[in-house]
Amino acid sequence: MNKMIKGILKQAELYKSQGLLKEAEQQLKKIETFIQTNDKIKNKEKLLKGIAYKIKVLNDDVKKFEKESKKTETSPGVNKIIKNLFSTAFATEGDEADKDAAQLEGAIALFKFGQFDSALTEFDQLLNSEKHSVISAKNIIKCLVEQDKVNTAVTRFFKWHTESFFSSEQLTDIRSFTENLFEKKKLDRDLLLTGAGIDNISNNIDCSEKEDKEYEDFIDISSIGISFSENAITNEDIELDVSFQTGNVISIIISSKDNQVIDKLKVGVKLENVQYYSPVAIFKGSGTVSAKTKIQSGPKKGDYSLDIKVENM
Amino acid sequence: MAVFNLKDREIQCKVVYYGPGRCGKTTNLEYIFKAYKKQIKGDMVSINTEGDRTLFFDFLPMNLGKINGCDVKVQLFTVPGQVQYKSTRKLVLKGVDGIVFVADSLDVRREKNMLALKDLQQNLKSYDLNIFKIPIVIQYNKRDLEKEGIPLMSCEKMEKDLNRQLKAPSFAASAFSGQGVGKTLQSCLNLTLKHLHKQFNWADK
Incomplete structure (x- = not known):
């Protein structure tokens, strides 16, 4: 009986040394069941305690491996x-x-x-x-x-x-x-x-x-006219095409040559007098510059993309 | 996918060691690295290993020297064996010219061997490659454990399980001691180079 237990324990140890942790655990559980159901074995409690400890160590190793396997950043x-x-x-x-x-x-x-x-x-x-x-x-x-x-x-x-x-x-x-x-x-x-x-x-x-x-209900805007009623940069209003629209936020592109306009339209600036041109009508309203990004690449590199939130239209 | 450089008369091919987790693929490469120093043209690279488990792949470049006037270079790779790394195995297998399927002789790994072979077949198929046509050899590894009294499958049983249809050259081996490692590699390289010669006639050009 002892020889058999030792043989299975040896197998469990070898599987563990080979990294076959689940197979090692299976062998240990096999011995555990055998000891539990066999009354002739001496020091039963001590043996079972030792095997339970070995199973715990194996389980910890499995968990550690699974955790470590997720860290895959390489140099x-x-x-x-x-x-x-x-x-x-x-x-x-x-x-x-x-x-x-x-x-x-x-x-x-x-x-x-x-x-x-x-x-x-x-x-x-x-x-x-x-x-x-x-x-x-x-x-x-x-x-x-x-x-x-x-x-x-x-x-x-x-x-x-x-x-x-x-x-x-x-x-x-x-x-x-x-x-x-x-x-x-x-x-x-x-x-x-x-x-x-x-x-x-x-x-x-x-x-x-x-x-x-x-967003769905908001009318399509094809272009806008901005009047700078106060602190006017130029005497004329500027008109810009809308390149993209998401609901009440429109995006326009300003050429890098229009330095004055770019400087003026800072994020957060409120535009009190804006004309919104839609395919059906022209609406007057206001808006706020919500984002300003310099285009880093592509044919419009150097130009600015501006988001304006449409208000009171 | 072999690379031919006709100008310099150089051919470079790729051999992948495939098999279930913990079967000894990396140990094969480690032995080759130690034992065939003359043919090794760089370091063995093990990419991302956890303990001694391969998570990504191992890589070993070899130079076989001149064969029929051509300088023959071989890249040896291993794949991660654990089931969850299927996509990595597939990536490493891309462009493969020859395969060493390393099977684990431990009785308790019988099913894993068969699943790994099936996985290989599926991954090859995804690259329009046929497991019956690609150069492949099978290695029955860990034979040394028989002496330790550990239950192993017999080579005959493994032949029935894995090689009944393939009929590939097969070798009993112990990557740990090195027994059978060289023979396995040599057989795979012979098959691979013959196959490439049939396809591209490289040796006559």
Whole structure:
């Protein structure tokens, strides 16, 4: 009997040493049951106590492993190795290597190994690559969603929209990809329909039904005229086309040449005399500058994207 | 996917060690790294391991020297064996030219071996590769544990479980002591290079 118990214990120890923790536990439980049901064994309580302790240690090891397995951040050096090894374009370097294609493959590998921050840096750089900008944008969305940064993903999408970074066809493609991804991840697809994220994304992520309805009901504005009644910059009013609209927030783009206008329209500035041109009529009202962003890339690089919240229309 | 550099008459291929968790894939590479120093052209790289478990992959570059006038380089990889790393295994398998399937001889790992082989077949299929057509060898590892009185499956039983249909070359081995490791690798490299030669006629060019 002793020999049998020792044999199974030996197996349990070996499985443990091989990292086969569950198999080791099974062996220990086998002995535990055997001892419990056998009255002829001496020092039964002591033996059972010892085995229970061994099982506890094993369980702690399993938990520790599961916890540690989730920490997958690797060093920049390792990320470089991953990029090189999983990019076939790198392997052919010296011939007709497409550096952007290689960078893209490397970035995708980083993403697949869960190195989201490093992958994001790579994809961001690739946004300026004509050939790979759309796939990079899609992967940026994917990275952010994987990191549970859905708000940031929506903001990025609308930033590309307002900055006219992509053509409308490309944007439709990215939007469709994002919608599918959201559906797959059981996220709120309406975020992309209502445009939540353009103003203050962290507040807008849980848009109430009332707010959604307000967005749906708001009239389309195609352009605006701003009169500077006080402290006028120029004698004439300025007219600007609306590049994007989400509910009562409109986005306009101001050329980098219009320094005076850019300086004047600071975030928080209240515009008392604004004409809102819609396809059906012209409305007079007021508005507040809610965001101002310098466009960093694309054909409108250097220009400013301005968000104006429409009031009293 | 092998890379040919016709100008420099150089060929680079990829061999992946596949198998269930804790079967000894990394131990195989560690032994190769120690025993074949002449052919090793760099360090063995183990990416992200927890304890001695591989979470990402191991990588070992080898240079086999000139074969039929071509400089032959081989990249050896291992995959993480744990079930939850399926996507990583698939990524490492991309562009594979030859496979060493490392099976665990421990009786308690019988089912895991079969699941790992099925997983390999599925992952290969996702790259339009057929497990019956790709160069593959099977290694029955941990044979040394028989002496310790640990219940192992017989090689015949493992052949029936894993190699009945594949009919791949198979080897009893102990990656821990090194027994059978070289033979396994040599067989896989022979098959792989022959297969690549059939496909691309590289040795005659």
